[in-house]
Amino acid sequence: MTSAPPAHPSAPMRSTAPPGGAKRHLVLLVLAVASLWRREVVRFLRQRSRIVGALATPIVFWLLLGSGLGRSFRAAGAPDDGTYLQYFFPGTIVMILLFSAIFSTISIIEDRREGFLQSVLVAPVPRVALVLGNVLGGTTLAAGQAAVLLSAAPWAGLSPGPAGLMAAAGWLLLIGFGLASLGFLIAWQFDSTQGFHAVMNLVLVPLWMLSGAVFPASGAPGWLQWVVALNPVSYHVAAVRRCLVPVEVARDMGLPGWPLCAAVSTGFAACLFILCVRTVEKQNASRFA
Amino acid sequence: MRTDRPPSCLAPPAAVARRDTLSPIELENLNFAYPVRRVLDGVSFNVPPRTVCGLLGPNGSGKTTLFRLLATLLPAPPGAARVLGLDVAERPREVRRCLGVAFQSPALDRRLTVEENLRQHGHLYGLFGRDLSGRIARELERADLRDRAREPVGRLSGGQQRRVELAKCLLPTPRVLLLDEPGSGLDPAARLAFRGLLRGLCDEQGVTVLLTTHHLDDADACDRIVILDRGRVVDSGAPDALRAQISGECVLLRGRDLPALAARISEQLGVTAEADDGGLRIESDRGYELVARLMQRFGDRIESVTLSRPTLEDVFLRRTGHRLECDRRAEGRS
Numbered sequence: 233m234t235s236a237p238p239a240h241p242s243a244p245m246r247s248t249a250p251p252g253g254a255k256r257h258l259v260l261l262v263l264a265v266a267s268l269w270r271r272e273v274v275r276f277l278r279q280r281s282r283i284v285g286a287l288a289t290p291i292v293f294w295l296l297l298g299s300g301l302g303r304s305f306r307a308a309g310a311p312d313d314g315t316y317l318q319y320f321f322p323g324t325i326v327m328i329l330l331f332s333a334i335f336s337t338i339s340i341i342e343d344r345r346e347g348f349l350q351s352v353l354v355a356p357v358p359r360v361a362l363v364l365g366n367v368l369g370g371t372t373l374a375a376g377q378a379a380v381l382l383s384a385a386p387w388a389g390l391s392p393g394p395a396g397l398m399a400a401a402g403w404l405l406l407i408g409f410g411l412a413s414l415g416f417l418i419a420w421q422f423d424s425t426q427g428f429h430a431v432m433n434l435v436l437v438p439l440w441m442l443s444g445a446v447f448p449a450s451g452a453p454g455w456l457q458w459v460v461a462l463n464p465v466s467y468h469v470a471a472v473r474r475c476l477v478p479v480e481v482a483r484d485m486g487l488p489g490w491p492l493c494a495a496v497s498t499g500f501a502a503c504l505f506i507l508c509v510r511t512v513e514k515q516n517a518s519r520f521a
Numbered sequence: 522m523r524t525d526r527p528p529s530c531l532a533p534p535a536a537v538a539r540r541d542t543l544s545p546i547e548l549e550n551l552n553f554a555y556p557v558r559r560v561l562d563g564v565s566f567n568v569p570p571r572t573v574c575g576l577l578g579p580n581g582s583g584k585t586t587l588f589r590l591l592a593t594l595l596p597a598p599p600g601a602a603r604v605l606g607l608d609v610a611e612r613p614r615e616v617r618r619c620l621g622v623a624f625q626s627p628a629l630d631r632r633l634t635v636e637e638n639l640r641q642h643g644h645l646y647g648l649f650g651r652d653l654s655g656r657i658a659r660e661l662e663r664a665d666l667r668d669r670a671r672e673p674v675g676r677l678s679g680g681q682q683r684r685v686e687l688a689k690c691l692l693p694t695p696r697v698l699l700l701d702e703p704g705s706g707l708d709p710a711a712r713l714a715f716r717g718l719l720r721g722l723c724d725e726q727g728v729t730v731l732l733t734t735h736h737l738d739d740a741d742a743c744d745r746i747v748i749l750d751r752g753r754v755v756d757s758g759a760p761d762a763l764r765a766q767i768s769g770e771c772v773l774l775r776g777r778d779l780p781a782l783a784a785r786i787s788e789q790l791g792v793t794a795e796a797d798d799g800g801l802r803i804e805s806d807r808g809y810e811l812v813a814r815l816m817q818r819f820g821d822r823i824e825s826v827t828l829s830r831p832t833l834e835d836v837f838l839r840r841t842g843h844r845l846e847c848d849r850r851a852e853g854r855s
Contacts, residue, residue: 260647267644271630278632278673351628351689354592355645356618 264357268365269372272339276373286332286373290381294324294388321388322473323445325378325400326407326465330440333374333408334432337415340366341425359512363416367505370412375404385476392476400475403497407468410501416508445469450486467496544569545697545729546591551601553586560586562752568745571723573730575743577837579845583752584733585625588701591731592622604697618646621695625702627686631675635666635685638674639692646693660688663718679706687715691722698722700732704739716742735845740833750841760833767831767839770808774801774815776823790814798844804831 276282298320343349352362382400385392392400422428440446442456443465449457460466471493474482544567553561560583568574576584589595590602593613602609604616629638636657643653661667664684674682683706690698698719704712716739722728723744734740740760747757756763774794776782783794783801792811794801805811808828815823837845 263644263647263649267641271633271641274637275630275632346631347624347626347628348630349628350594350624351622351642352645353594354617354620354622355642356614356647357645358614 261358261361264361265365265368268362269368272336272366272369273372275339286377287380290324290328290377291384294320294381315389318389321385321390322476323469325381325472326443326445326469327440328378328381329374329404329408330411330436332377333370333411334415334436336370336373337366337412337419338425338428340416340419341422341428344423360509363505363508363512367409367412367416367508370415371405371408374408374412378404390476396475400472403471403475406497406501410497410504413501413504413508417504417511420511439463439465443469448485464496464500467493471497545605546731547603549601551590552598553590560752564752564754566747566754566757568729568731570729571727572744573719573723573732574745574747575740576731576733576747576749577740577833577845578749582749584749585701588699591699592620593617619696620699621690621693622699623686623690623701623703625705627682629674629682629685632673634671634673636670638685639689642689643692648693656692660692664688680708680711683707696728698728698730700730702734703732704734704736712736712739737833746833748837748840755840756836763833763836764831767804767835769804769806771829771831771835772803772805772808772811773827774823775799775825778822782819782822786819789818
């Protein structure tokens with residue numbers, strides 16, 4: 233939107249969006265983003281099954297898997313003074329973030345199939361608004377669901393205190409944004425949800441398993457330690473864990489420091505978001521062939 | 522049929538003159554190919570201001586691709602397509618601002634209410650507050666959907682959803698409307714009302730409309746028709762003018778052993794009978810006389826005779842050698 237369209241003889245003296253300066257453009261952008269964000273949230277709230285799933289899954293998952301795994305094995309290097317349920321708690325939070333951020337972006341596939349996406353693509357909003365609205369919607373839903381589990385921290389024997397909880401909430405938003413961008417990027421490539429599920433199982437589950445969420449890297453073979461160190465999700469899990477445990481415990485566990493966690497998580501989110509915008513901006517003829 | 526329209530919709534390539542710059546939609550030697558196949562082959566035509574122009578063509582003729590190019594969903598080659606004088610390839614954002622686009626399948630969120638769908642759409646066009654509310658009320662009134670405004674779109678019938686889609690499209694008062702099969706899903710009465718609505722938009726608000734249709738009566742109501750076949754424009758003009766190319770009437774015969782019958786008809790009566798849609802089709806200046814002669818000579822072989830005025834279907838058949846029928850049955854995308 234660099235300038236107004238030239239006066240055309242057939243054009244009536246009305247305009248849908250009067251041209252304006254940068255401020256006007258910003259208003260248009262915010263309006264579009266807010267509207268798309270709101271749509272994601274409203275759609276979620278209108279599907280009762282999704283709400284029940286969102287509230288029940290994390291707690292059931294944590295309790296069943298945590299109790300089961302805790303009895304079954306004791307990984308070398310796992311904290312001695314805490315239970316496995318405690319160890320597994322931050323990992324479950326990140327898993328909830330991962331799954332719900334990425335599942336919420338499935339809506340892009342539905343939107344494409346139902347035609348809604350086309351109407352957004354022919355609207356005079358920059359593509360970045362479409363991406364941002366969707367990703368923020370996914371972030372909100374994911375962080376909201378993870379927060380439900382976070383509020384159960386005291387029952388897991390963790391006592392992060394108000395400051396820790398606030399910090400954790402902030403991390404949920406940052407991590408959720410990155411994972412929702414990842415989900416958007418994957419979902420954009422697919423026309424059916426089946427293909428999306430395949431990627432989910434092939435890429436995302438291993439990403440989570442090898443992040444220090446299920447077992448600590450320190451007890452794993454050398455090559456696996458490298459995989460964990462190179463996996464960005466490891467820094468997500470470490471950041472959430474740092475918020476929830478006392479400083480000395482974090483140090484004993486050899487968790488990566490705050491600056492590293494922040495740099496990796498921010499870089500991850502920023503890179504994926506930019507990739508999303510680039511991908512959406514590219515008009516791709518093969519998508520319609 | 523209106524007669525005060527400019528005479529031609531098809532721009533002769535040489536005449537890229539002043540008159541053409543007045544056309545809200547200009548296509549000039551537009552070529553487009555998907556990675557695997559060529560879809561549009563040198564398409565050129567203009568849509569004059571304040572007219573309803575219908576694109577007629579079967580599946581695979583390139584109608585939908587043409588739509589996607591004009592709607593900026595596909596990358597158009599530079600210089601080949603202009604909307605309100607704006608090159609679609611170079612200034613897509615400004616083009617989008619002037620366009621109202623309704624696709625074949627309703628682009629609605631079934632979980633949101635009718636009003637929420639309209640509001641959402643308005644936001645994407647930079648509308649908000651009292652202005653937007655006023656527009657929503659106006660369009661709901663026009664679409665006769667005021668009492669359904671608070672219902673989720675998923676609960677409406679197909680025809681009602683179609684009306685929501687059109688209301689949505691008109692919300693930002695676009696200057697150019699692109700409508701892909703706007704009549705599909707509407708009952709005859711609603712289609713008639715919709716044609717009236719388009720006419721009003723053209724005459725009173727100066728809107729220009731390009732639509733695709735496979736309903737011949739919808740096509741007949743257009744000011745211009747552009748016939749598209751296999752990515753090429755094969756003919757264009759006002760419906761009456763197109764029909765006038767076919768003289769007299771069309772006679773359609775049904776009966777037994779048609780190929781032999783066709784040979785004997787051409788031998789004895791000196792007219793050409795073409796096999797068509799399970800029957801024989803004959804164009805004649807004096808169809809009623811021909812029917813009498815046919816019945817006299819071949820009455821025992823003929824099961825039924827239909828005498829009709831030429832339709833746009835006949836024009837299409839004459840120009841392309843095949844029927845539009847496939848399109849009508851499939852109702853799919855082209």
